[in-house]
Amino acid sequence: xxxxxxxxxxxxxxxxxxxxxxxxxxxxxxxxxxxxxxxxxxxxxxxxxxxxxxxxxxxxxxxxxxxxxxxxxxxxxxxxxxxxxxxxxxxxxxxxxxxxxxxxxxxxxxxxxxxxxxxxxxxxxxxxxxxxxxxxxxxxxxxxxxxxxxxxxxxxxxxxxxxxxxxxxxxxxxxxxxxxxxxxxxxxxxxxxxxxxxxxxxxxxxxxxxxxxxxxxxxxxxxxxxxxxxxxxxxxxxxxxxxxxxxxxxxxxxxxxxxxxxxxxxxxxxxxxxxxxxxxxxxxxxxxxxxxxxxxxxxxxxxxxxxxxxxxxxxxxxxxxxxxxxxxxxxxxxxxxxxxxxxxxxxxxxxxxxxxxxxxxx
Amino acid sequence: xxxxxxxxxxxxxxxxxxxxxxxxxxxxxxxxxxxxxxxxxxxxxxxxxxxxxxxxxxxxxxxxxxxxxxxxxxxxxxxxxxxxxxxxxxxxxxxxxxxxxxxxxxxxxxxxxxxxxxxxxxxxxxxxxxxxxxxxxxxxxxxxxxxxxxxxxxxxxxxxxxxxxxxxxxxxxxxxxxxxxxxxxxxxxxxxxxxxxxxxxxxxxxxxxxxxxxxxxxxxxxxxxxxxxxxxxxxxxxxxxxxxxxxxxxxxxxxxxxxxxxxxxxxxxxxxxxxxxxxxxxxxxxxxxxxxxxxxxxxxxxxxxxxxxxxxxxxxxxxxxxxxxxxxxxxxxxxxxxxxxxxxxxxxxxxxxxxxxxxxxx
DNA sequence: CTGAAAGCGCTTACAG
DNA sequence: CTGAAAGCGCTTACAG
Numbered sequence: 231x232x233x234x235x236x237x238x239x240x241x242x243x244x245x246x247x248x249x250x251x252x253x254x255x256x257x258x259x260x261x262x263x264x265x266x267x268x269x270x271x272x273x274x275x276x277x278x279x280x281x282x283x284x285x286x287x288x289x290x291x292x293x294x295x296x297x298x299x300x301x302x303x304x305x306x307x308x309x310x311x312x313x314x315x316x317x318x319x320x321x322x323x324x325x326x327x328x329x330x331x332x333x334x335x336x337x338x339x340x341x342x343x344x345x346x347x348x349x350x351x352x353x354x355x356x357x358x359x360x361x362x363x364x365x366x367x368x369x370x371x372x373x374x375x376x377x378x379x380x381x382x383x384x385x386x387x388x389x390x391x392x393x394x395x396x397x398x399x400x401x402x403x404x405x406x407x408x409x410x411x412x413x414x415x416x417x418x419x420x421x422x423x424x425x426x427x428x429x430x431x432x433x434x435x436x437x438x439x440x441x442x443x444x445x446x447x448x449x450x451x452x453x454x455x456x457x458x459x460x461x462x463x464x465x466x467x468x469x470x471x472x473x474x475x476x477x478x479x480x481x482x483x484x485x486x487x488x489x490x491x492x493x494x495x496x497x498x499x500x501x502x503x504x505x506x507x508x509x510x511x512x513x514x515x516x517x518x519x520x521x522x523x524x525x526x527x528x529x530x531x532x533x534x535x536x537x538x539x540x541x542x543x544x545x546x547x548x549x550x551x552x553x554x555x556x557x558x559x560x561x562x563x564x565x566x567x568x569x570x571x572x573x574x575x576x577x578x579x580x581x582x583x584x585x586x587x588x589x590x591x592x
Numbered sequence: 593x594x595x596x597x598x599x600x601x602x603x604x605x606x607x608x609x610x611x612x613x614x615x616x617x618x619x620x621x622x623x624x625x626x627x628x629x630x631x632x633x634x635x636x637x638x639x640x641x642x643x644x645x646x647x648x649x650x651x652x653x654x655x656x657x658x659x660x661x662x663x664x665x666x667x668x669x670x671x672x673x674x675x676x677x678x679x680x681x682x683x684x685x686x687x688x689x690x691x692x693x694x695x696x697x698x699x700x701x702x703x704x705x706x707x708x709x710x711x712x713x714x715x716x717x718x719x720x721x722x723x724x725x726x727x728x729x730x731x732x733x734x735x736x737x738x739x740x741x742x743x744x745x746x747x748x749x750x751x752x753x754x755x756x757x758x759x760x761x762x763x764x765x766x767x768x769x770x771x772x773x774x775x776x777x778x779x780x781x782x783x784x785x786x787x788x789x790x791x792x793x794x795x796x797x798x799x800x801x802x803x804x805x806x807x808x809x810x811x812x813x814x815x816x817x818x819x820x821x822x823x824x825x826x827x828x829x830x831x832x833x834x835x836x837x838x839x840x841x842x843x844x845x846x847x848x849x850x851x852x853x854x855x856x857x858x859x860x861x862x863x864x865x866x867x868x869x870x871x872x873x874x875x876x877x878x879x880x881x882x883x884x885x886x887x888x889x890x891x892x893x894x895x896x897x898x899x900x901x902x903x904x905x906x907x908x909x910x911x912x913x914x915x916x917x918x919x920x921x922x923x924x925x926x927x928x929x930x931x932x933x934x935x936x937x938x939x940x941x942x943x944x945x946x947x948x949x950x951x952x953x954x
Numbered sequence: 955c956t957g958a959a960a961g962c963g964c965t966t967a968c969a970g
Numbered sequence: 971c972t973g974a975a976a977g978c979g980c981t982t983a984c985a986g
Contacts, residue, residue, distance in 0.1 A: 250964085311670070
């Protein structure tokens with residue numbers, strides 16, 4: 231055994247009566263033809279001495295760590311947690327491991343995370359970020375493939391995967407209009423965030439398509455947080471003229487809004503119909519359950535990992551994933567569809583039992 | 593530059609006119625005394641050639657990767673996401689990086705994650721797990737320090753950090769009794785999970801201390817999920833005899849319960865007072881906002897990283913963190929305390945505005 | 955204070 | 971099909 235008491239390739243070779251190279255060849259199946267007999271011997275020897283390949287040594291010698299770096303703005307946010315979850319699952323499907331970084335929405339911290347990941351020789355970087363440019367620049371100039379999520383990369387050397395924000399928001403708004411609501415307002419994210427802007431355009435687009443004009447008094451730009459949605463809700467619902475429906479640009483904001491509505495005694499969907507964006511499982515058990523434009527986390531994850539695994543010389547691509555309008559009760563839909571009558575109180579059908587989602591493609 | 597076009601120590605040494613060893617000494621400040629002049633030269637040379645130390649090579653040579661492995665059962669769960677968040681922040685404070693693994697509550701997947709992390713030579717493993725024994729065994733037998741979170745390790749070679757479940761649950765239940773509720777039921781996790789059992793004991797303990805007897809009809813063992821809480825809620829609240837208060841063993845379950853209560857038209861806290869456990873920010877904006885036994889994520893993270901950084905020969909310790917009862921409105925408290933009257937509907941004070949928490953130590 | 959060199963545990967042309 | 975050996979980019983005794 232090595233000086234640190236670890237079992238190495240050498241121990242295996244000795245036990246198997248072969249060279250150490252053969253041990254490697256057996257380990258990296260397919261790299262070199264090995265006779266079945268030798269292979270057997272080596273495999274048995276590995277078992278016998280309890281050999282565990284040292285991934286760090288492999289990485290140094292091979293030039294690949296089989297590790298991806300993931301930077302998210304805030305893991306406490308369900309949306310990013312769900313994204314991280316899907317990415318981790320997909321990565322692991324390909325034998326890749328994820329280095330996790332939470333930037334706490336700080337550009338400085340983001341930069342330092344990317345530097346750290348770069349120093350650790352990650353094979354790729356997944357960046358869900360605030361101040362895209364810097365962080366991406368650091369990685370690409372270190373020749374690390376980058377996929378930017380949730381926004382299109384400024385840097386042409388980086389690929390990106392985004393949700394179809396305009397269509398998603400338009401679909402959500404359209405649905406509210408179809409429910410007969412006319413004063414459909416919107417709670418958006420910060421006006422300087424591209425994602426937020428795109429959802430604003432989608433909201434407006436639905437009105438234009440319907441030959442209607444949105445009322446700007448029902449529009450609020452707020453932080454992408456529960457508190458942001460809560461405050462925007464208090465402000466919108468506490469005004470002289472109030473909307474009868476709201477498109478809300480994120481799940482967190484929608485949850486905050488529901489809290490505000492409950493506090494003000496505004497019934498949802500009775501007096502206020504709501505459709506949100508980026509919904510996770512939290513939307514399904516909120517009071518009332520939220521109709522939402524749900525990202526396909528699995529598809530996003532699949533595309534992201536595929537882009538990262540693609541030949542490094544492939545031109546970085548910008549991909550767009552569709553999102554699904556998942557109907558629940560906050561928009562005024564009867565949900566779940568075809569639910570049997572219940573012996574509940576009068577308003578119980580406004581908050582029907584969670585069940586299988588009805589995903590309608592936008 | 594090396595064959596892969598990377599800038600290495602050698603390039604720095606050449607540019608600085610020193611040996612490569614000196615470059616290392618400058619890099620690893622303090623390992624060897626270096627004259628200020630040489631130091632300057634080397635630093636300038638690094639800058640000049642754009643040198644980035646290769647973390648993998650450092651890891652192989654030094655035997656330390658400065659990487660920690662984290663295994664959680666399910667990142668989609670807010671509680672684990674908040675934990676991961678705190679751990680990542682604390683790790684990064686010490687220049688450590690986190691390898692993330694989501695076991696999807698599968699023991700097999702857990703095992704394979706730990707094997708992977710072990711092969712990657714992590715300096716420590718943080719395990720928030722389902723089937724503790726196997727995974728911990730794999731790590732400890734590879735001489736990797738382990739800290740088990742949220743449950744005491746079976747393996748005496750592993751340290752652990754747990755929340756004081758008995759006291760937390762007792763405090764929550766006591767609070768409900770103090771509100772004058774007598775039929776205080778409980779929704780717990782699976783009966784074979786130690787954490788769940790401990791919270792059950794806490795619930796019972798509060799009754800005993802008060803000279804009362806709990807009613808087993810108001811007790812439900814359910815999965816630690818929103819759906820688990822939802823179903824348990826439907827079952828408890830749909831029965832002939834119903835509780836007037838519930839201690840709920842997790843935030844997810846509590847959110848599910850609120851959904852069930854709303855659907856059945858049971859007002860919270862009017863007809864049903866609720867206190868949950870393991871609350872995150874989600875509890876603050878639920879309808880109504882949930883009173884919860886809130887873990888001190890920062891303290892848990894700090895202790896965990898400290899244990900991992902401790903001398904490897906230090907005897908593994910089991911540490912317990914207190915939890916705080918955070919009062920909001922679901923228990924029947926006036927919240928926020930001293931809120932000004934609002935011109936809202938009659939029941940608006942039952943769902944007061946979220947504001948600063950009032951943490952009362954248990 | 956500085957340098958030459960062994961070693962970390964692998965991969966992978968290069969010979970045979 | 972198998973082996974001897976260079977190399978991945980560092981750290982760190984060992985000499986000076």
